[in-house]
Amino acid sequence: xxxxxxxxxxxxxxxxxxxxxxxxxxxxxxxxxxxxxxxxxxxxxxxxxxxxxxxxxxxxxxxxxxxxxxxxxxxxxxxxxxxxxxxxxxxxxxxxxxxxxxxxxxxxxxxxxxxxxxxxxxxxxxxxxxxxxxxxxxxxxxxxxxxxxxxxxxxxxxxxxxxxxxxxxxxxxxxxxxxxxxxxxxxxxxxxxxxxxxxxxxxxxxxxxxxxxxxxxxxxxxxxxxxxxxxxxxxxxxxxxxxxxxxxxxxxxxxxxxxxxxxxxxxxxxxxxxx
Ligand code: MF3
Ligand code: CO
Ligand code: CO
Numbered sequence: 558x559x560x561x562x563x564x565x566x567x568x569x570x571x572x573x574x575x576x577x578x579x580x581x582x583x584x585x586x587x588x589x590x591x592x593x594x595x596x597x598x599x600x601x602x603x604x605x606x607x608x609x610x611x612x613x614x615x616x617x618x619x620x621x622x623x624x625x626x627x628x629x630x631x632x633x634x635x636x637x638x639x640x641x642x643x644x645x646x647x648x649x650x651x652x653x654x655x656x657x658x659x660x661x662x663x664x665x666x667x668x669x670x671x672x673x674x675x676x677x678x679x680x681x682x683x684x685x686x687x688x689x690x691x692x693x694x695x696x697x698x699x700x701x702x703x704x705x706x707x708x709x710x711x712x713x714x715x716x717x718x719x720x721x722x723x724x725x726x727x728x729x730x731x732x733x734x735x736x737x738x739x740x741x742x743x744x745x746x747x748x749x750x751x752x753x754x755x756x757x758x759x760x761x762x763x764x765x766x767x768x769x770x771x772x773x774x775x776x777x778x779x780x781x782x783x784x785x786x787x788x789x790x791x792x793x794x795x796x797x798x799x800x801x802x803x804x805x806x807x808x809x810x811x812x813x814x815x816x817x818x819x820x821x822x823x824x825x826x827x828x829x830x831x832x
Pocket of ligand 1: 630640650667678774805
């Protein structure tokens with residue numbers, strides 16, 4: 558049984574109930590999410606062959622500090638960085654390191670800023686110099702998966718409609734959907750109910766209601782869907798070492814659909830524009 562609670566009167570822990578937020582809360586989320594989007598915009602110029610992911614981590618930390626925001630991943634469950642940087646066959650939770658990016662790499666940069674108590678969570682793919690057509694196509698398919706998932710969001714539908722839209726498109730494009738990680742409720746908490754699966758059926762999952770806020774963040778592989786987590790406890794990679802991509806937006810459910818809080822003010826959301 559799912560329960561829905563007024564976010565204003567709910568305890569600040571994940572009890573499994575789904576929080577419904579009001580107009581002022583949406584305004585707080587808009588601000589946090591737009592800061593995240595502007596940071597992701599600024600990274601377009603920074604991601605170049607020779608730049609280390611450690612330098613990207615420092616940039617994101619400074620960007621947060623300069624704008625009164627804390628990177629929510631810093632010391633989150635023992636994670637030590639301000640950002641996740643996931644390169645090529647790394648599915649998610651790649652840790653910044655002192656190794657330079659190389660021409661032809663594709664890297665997902667996932668930023669979550671905590672601003673005035675609100676979490677803005679978004680990620681995009683960045684090509685490093687010239688990339689192969691297969692990599693570009695995977696990024697295009699993955700972004701389209703995200704946008705089709707978002708298009709399925711409306712009050713009365715179930716969260717499974719999001720997963721069905723994503724899985725149907727990904728598999729028609731001969732790609733696979735990672736099952737081990739999902740989108741999530743977000744707002745006052747970084748990771749909250751409900752889980753948003755990127756596969757499944759439209760008849761599954763809780764009903765979507767106005768006032769819900771969650772992420773959609775499909776991870777799509779060129780090969781098989783299976784992943785493994787490396788011995789560092791964080792880095793998730795494709796088992797077959799196939800190329801993988803991810804895009805993430807934070808959305809708020811409105812009366813007729815949803816608002817994408819993390820949309821790029823510069824229009825740099827989609828692949829091909831991110832360069
Ligand atoms: N930002 C990621 C997400 O989309 C979570 C990263 S948690 C970390 O949910 F600890 F790995 F940083
Ligand atoms: Co997320
Ligand atoms: Co994220």
